[in-house]
Structures are given as structure tokens and as C-alpha cells.
Amino acid sequence: MSSDDKGQPGTASGEQQQYLTFRLGDETFALPILVTKEILEYPELTNVPLMAPCVRGVLNLRGAVVPVVDLAVRFGRPASVLTRRSCVVILEIKSGDEWLDIGVVVDGVNQVIEIPRDQIEPPPNFGSKLRADFIKGMGKVDGHFVVVLDSDHVLSVEEIAALGQHTAQAA
Numbered sequence: 001m002s003s004d005d006k007g008q009p010g011t012a013s014g015e016q017q018q019y020l021t022f023r024l025g026d027e028t029f030a031l032p033i034l035v036t037k038e039i040l041e042y043p044e045l046t047n048v049p050l051m052a053p054c055v056r057g058v059l060n061l062r063g064a065v066v067p068v069v070d071l072a073v074r075f076g077r078p079a080s081v082l083t084r085r086s087c088v089v090i091l092e093i094k095s096g097d098e099w100l101d102i103g104v105v106v107d108g109v110n111q112v113i114e115i116p117r118d119q120i121e122p123p124p125n126f127g128s129k130l131r132a133d134f135i136k137g138m139g140k141v142d143g144h145f146v147v148v149l150d151s152d153h154v155l156s157v158e159e160i161a162a163l164g165q166h167t168a169q170a171a
Helices: 157-170
Strands: 016-024 027-032 036-041 055-061 064-070 087-095 098-106 108-116 135-141 144-149
Touching: 016 098, 016 144, 027 108, 055 098, 087 108, 087 157, 108 135, 108 144
Parallel strands: 027 144, 064 098
Antiparallel strands: 016 027, 016 108, 036 087, 055 064, 087 098, 135 144
16 A cells, blocks of 8 residues: 555445544544554643644654644644543644644544444534534444544644644734
């Protein structure tokens, strides 16, 4: 599989794809395992002035500067309250022609699961607490739903940068 195929489900209706599941509050979310690089205990972050409100700071990952996004804030909720189970999931996201590492703060990582493509329903048209473009689908797992996120939209570098510019102008 080429790096251009990361996170893209196959074409066979029963084909399974693996997802990393995690918690934000009392909700369970999932991201394709293919975009997940690693999971870190919550590290010390360096604050960067005038960043978008959802960016908690940056961390040094083996010499690379990696921005860390608080998914709760990105979803329009209050900032995550850090606990012993809080961690940062490092994801590899495509932005234009390049791949970027971005960290996301989650309340706790659950497990890696497989969800057959035919067990993923389209995102709801109404009633969701998230923007519709953030949701790739609703995965049916053991009789309940898991929100499968669209990492390209949730972590859109261009959109987060625009939020940062708006924050800087307001200051």
C-alpha cells in the first residue's frame, strides 16, 4: 500500500479495517490505525502564543516539532481535563503533498478494533454534537456505535491555521 492510500478503506463490502478507539468524556471515537504513529503519556508541552484555541502547544518528538490539538476544544467543547489516563496520540495527516505529524489529546485509549465496512453507517444528518464533515461514519461494534472520525477534516492544517490567524487578529 502506498502512503497515498493511508486510511482509505478497501472496496470489498465485507473488508475489515482496523481502528484505534479512544475516549473523550463518555463518548468513544475511532481513527484508522493506518494514520496512527504512536501513543504517548501526556508530555510536557511548550505553549506557542497566538495559536488556534484548540492547539494546546507543541512537543519535541525525536527532534521534530509536533503540534498537539485538544480534540475536545476542536469539537467546540470545554478543554480536556487531564487525568492519569490522558495521552497524546500521534497521527500522520496528509496536508497538500506532504505528510505531517499532529498529536491529539484524548482522555484515554481503549483498543484497536476491526470494523467491517458493511458495519459502518453514513454519518447522521442531524442530532450529532459534531460537525458532519468531522464524521466519516458510525461503526457498529458489539451492539453500540463508535464515531469514526475523518482525520483529514478534524485535523485540517489549513482550517486550524485560519483559526490561529483569527485568534491573533482578535488579540
